[in-house]
Amino acid sequence: MNLIASYQEAHAAGSAECGGKAAALGFLQFNGFTVPEGLCLTCRAYRDYIGGTGLGERIMMELNRKPMDKMRWEEVWDAALRIRNMFLRTPLPQELARSLTPLIEEHFGNRPVAVRSSAPGEDSGSGSFAGLHASFVNISGTEAILEHVRLVWASLWSDAALMYRKELKLDVFSASMAVIIQELVHGSVSGVAFSIDPAGGDNAVIEAVYGLNQGLVDGTVQPDRWKVSRKRPLRLEHYPVPRGSMLVPVPGGVRCVPLPPEAAARPPLDDAQVGAVFDQCLSLxxxxxxxxxxxxxxxxxGAVVLLQARPITTTGSDPDDKRVWYRSLSRTFENLKKLRERIEKEIVPGMLQDASQMARLALRELNDQVLAAEIEHRNEVYQKWIKVYWDDLIPFAHGVRLFGQYYNDIVHPENPYEFVDLLGSRDFQSLNRNQKLEELASIIRQDEKLMNSLQQGGEYELFQAFSGKLAQFIEEYGDLTSPLLRRASGLSAGMRKLLLEMASRPERKRHVTEEDVSRLTARFAMQVTPEQLPQAMEMLELARVSYRLRDDDNVYLHGVEAQLNAAMLEGQRRLRDPARELTAEQICALLCGREKPEAESAPEHSMAVFTEQKPQSGISVTARQLTGQPSSPGLATGRARVITCHEDLAGFCNGDILVCDAISPTMTFVVPLAGAIVERRGGMLIHGAIIAREYGIPCVTGVEDAVSEIKDGANLTVDGFLGIVRVD
Amino acid sequence: MPEDHNQLREIAALLASQKLCVLATADEGVPYTSIVAFAETADLHRLLFVTTRQTRKFRNISGNSNVALLIDNRTNTEEDLHNAAAVTAAGTVQEIDKDAQPECSSVFLDKHPYLQDFLAAPTTALVALDVRSYIWVDHFQHVVQYDLPA
Incomplete structure (x- = not known):
């Protein structure tokens, strides 16, 4: 097969070499439909590229760090980002570039084009990848076209595409990709049409928006919708929507702009046009x-141009169509902007208000029945916020990912995570809390008498600078070393040890300074075109909020949880039940004089982060070298401190290596003491990784079985450059 | 073999899939490597190989019984970097009395029937490595050590 095929050659060659989309365009053209002029880069071009550059094996090494079925979605996303960056930074081999450049030059010159995926199997009836592979609209010039061809190839390895192929039990590793390059049709109105409603019924469905079709396909612009009877005379049922924006070509891409008022007042299609689109769809x-x-x-x-066509993959509502879920793994900028508003105006103030309202209640003054009702109420409030956390706050983290991809597309950095350094973290709640701890430690460090007194378990109340700040700290954050964040007055043994440990070493300063952030931001601004600058800055701003909330949302949620804990603790105190494991429901029942019910299993969205250790067998198994993701650079050696429950944190010493299943923000107070972090949960944007980078501590995440295979006290060397943990 | 150890099953499968391995010996601290045919016992506690007594490897193990064997499934292609697995078996060797322990010869010949004459020669030694530990490497850098009970 040649490197380039016409649509009709693609149709003749079939989907295996040219992908379903190109073959379908050949079929449309042959049958007299109007399609945008263009050509197909066959799968051979893809194979020549990954074979000639060694990229094929680099992708395999990336995806074989650990078995795919053990990778969390975040790890798959990270791998996909690294792979995408490999494509961005790896030019075509000279011979391939020499063959393709004149052909594309001759065909398109400087005319704007769309560069679309056409993967084998992509649009088959059984497993459609619609919306999972990338397409780029309004690209001009051979160099830019070939760069976007590489990005379309890279989308074969996007997180959603990888996971969807795994779901369909397709061979993840043998995937290939053809690409369509076609002239851009500046459509004033665009849309999709289904010759029969995929959601059921016997009507056809037509959806239309002003501007380019991409706005509809990626969900940025809501379409007007028509149901059309399949028999003549045509009966139309119109479902209008509030029309506000459209996607238009701007230099180097597309942009969502407000719709002129006269267009907003009028549906994008009149009845005759709906009929014309329907006729084409039915004859097809x-x-x-x-x-x-x-x-x-x-x-x-005014002619209807077909951009692509494929068999409808689902007729009737298919609850198993997982594509919707995989597509939801990425969010558009517009969608995230709306989510941000909701989070900042409703969710965060709501959480804070609930927590402070509960804090005002004097629990000790309530009788047992009222206390039981209060515990129940607080539990409901907490469960409500956990749901919001999963439904809205976790998806908002996509703001960071969206910016990361945008940054990498523009800058092509050597390190695909360079963008994280632009996000800054000066306002992180957990880091501000740690800073206050450092200040307390600093007072101890400078006052020998106070230190001696604390070391001997003695008084500290006379040291007013210290005791005042300590009281403030406990009031605001509670006793960090107690799992229930008790707000008891005074210094617990755990807090005493923590502060002494912090005082025993020099203050740990934040690694990333505000000057660094400003310098990197300025450099980024220089690399975008003046036209791109406003959008670039808007995306950066959104990413910063998303990054901060990634950490802070847990602190807010924990504020609510602490109120529930306080009420439960009061309940337990009255029951004088030494058992620490009572659930809220059990405490309520006992307070009201009923029998203790059986504890239910953990709710679906449990926030528990500790896992049990695996039982050991007769053979001694010792991890010698474990691999994970390099999540914060640096090299450190120290004693492994394996954390399996909150109490383990109390024994944490300066220089220890924190080994855990997953760091929660309630554990991050020991991070300034840690020599390095090793975490089972994988990802570059998880709390452990964020806070490790902030302090300049080496961190390796995604280490499978870290907690069970690394023994407490073992000597560890953590290589945060390569993601390797050596156990001696 | 304890059934609850998936990874030992992986080691067993790798050993069963390979006929040759690399033997590492040392002569007063100077390393020396050779390719030998090997066979494993069912419990994986012992690996057997044969050599004539005039060889440098036999001289080395006579002076220093600490040796290691490397068994791997490389295919000499770039895919090895993500696909290949290797295991190092470390322990001490001893020569087996072929007449006194015919079951050891059987284990070896079951895997290498074509070496019957070679094994039977009076100049050939049947050597057993009593494995102290297996060190397993896969996924490029992932290393786990299995210490067997003495």
Missing amino acids: EKLAGTPQDMEWTINDA
Whole structure:
């Protein structure tokens, strides 16, 4: 097969070499439909590229760090980001570039084009990848086209595509990709059409938006919708929507802009145009022999141009169509902006208000029945916020990911995580809390008498600078070393040890300074074009909020949890039950004089982060070298401190290596003491990784079985450059 | 073999899939490597190989019984970097009296029937490595050590 095929050659060659989309365009063209002029880069070009550059094996090494089924979604996303960066930074081999450049140059010159994926199997009836592989609109010039071809190739390895292929039990590793390059049709109105409603019924469905079709496909612009009877005379049912924006070409890409008022007041299609689109869709169905899903646009001459067509993959509502879920793994900028508003205006103030309202209640003054009702109420409030946390706050982390991809596309950095350094973290709640701890430690460090007194378990109340600040700290954050964050007055043994340990070493300063952040931001601004600058800065700002909330949301949620804990503690105190494991429900029942119910299993969205150790067998198994993700650079050696429950944190000494299943923000107070962090849960944007980078501590995440295979007290060497943990 | 150890099963499968391995010996601290045919006992506690007594490897193990064997499934392609697994078996060797312990010869010949004449020669020694530990490497850098009970 040649490197380049016409649509009709693609149709003749079939999906295996040219992908379903290119083959379908050949079929449409052959049958007299109007399609945008263009050509297909065959799968051979992809193979020549990954074979000729060694990229194929680099991808395999990246994806074989550990078995795919043991990778969390975040780890798959990280791997996909690294792979995407490999594509961005690896130019075409000279011979391939020499073959392709003149052909593309001759065909398109400087005309704007769309660069679209056309992977084998992508649009088959059984497993459609619609929306999972990338397409780019409004790209001009051979160099830019070839760069975007590489990005389309890279999308074969996006997180969603990888996980979807795994779900369909397709061979993840043998995937290949053809690419369509086609002239851009500046459609004033575009849309999709289904010759039969995929959600059921016997009507056809047409959806239309002003501007480019991408706005509809990626969910940025809500479409007007028509149901059309399949028999004549056509009956139309119109479902209008509030029309506010459209996607238009801007230099180097597309942009969502407000719709002019006269357009907003009028549906994008009149009845005759709906009929024209429907006619095309129905004649296509007749030719193809199966119901069709097509994307179309109306060109300047008023003709319907078909951008692509494929068999409808689901007729009738299919609850198992997981594509929707995989597509939801990425969010558009517009979607995230709306989410940000909701989080900042409703969610965070709501959590803070609930927590402070509960804190005002004097629990000791309540009788047992009222206390039981209060515990129940607090438990409901807490469960409500946990749900919000999963539904809204976790998806908001996509703001960081969206910016990361944008940054890498522009800068092509050697380190695909360079963008994280631009995000800064000066306002992180947990880091501010740690700073206050450092200040307390600093008072001890400078006052020998106070230190001696604390070391001997003696008084500290006379040291007013210290005791005043300590009281403030406990009031605000509680006793960090107690799992229930007790707000008891005075210094617990755990806090005493923690502060002495921190005082025993020089103050740990934050690694990333505000000057660093400003310098990197300025450098980034220099690398975007003046047209791109406003959007670039808007995305950076959104990413910063997303990054901060990634950490802070846990602190806010914990504030609510602490109120529940306080009420439960009061309940337990009255029951004089030494058992620490009573649930809220059990405490309520006992307070009201009922029998203790059986504890239910952990709720679906449990916040528990500790896991049990695996039982050991006769053979001694010792991890010698474990691999994970390099999440914060640096090299450190020290004693492993394996954390399996909150109490383990109390024994944490300066220089110890924190080994745990997953760091929660309630554990991060020991991080300034840690020599390095090793975590089972994987990802570059998890709390452990964020806070490790902040302090300049080496960190390796995604180390499978870290807690069970690393023994407490073992001597560890953590290589945060390569993601390797050596056990001696 | 304890059934609850998946990884030992992986080691057993790797050993069963390979006929040759690399033997590392030392002569007063100077390392020396050779390729030998090996066979493993069912409990994986012992690996057997044969050599004539005139060889440098036999001289080395006579002076220093601490040796290591490397068994791997490389295919000499770039895919090895993500696909290959290797295990090092470390322990001490001793020569087996072929007449007194015919079961050891059987284990070896079951895997290498074509070496029957070579094994039977009076100049050939049947050597057993009593494995103290297996060190397993896969996924490029992932290393786990299995210490067997003495």
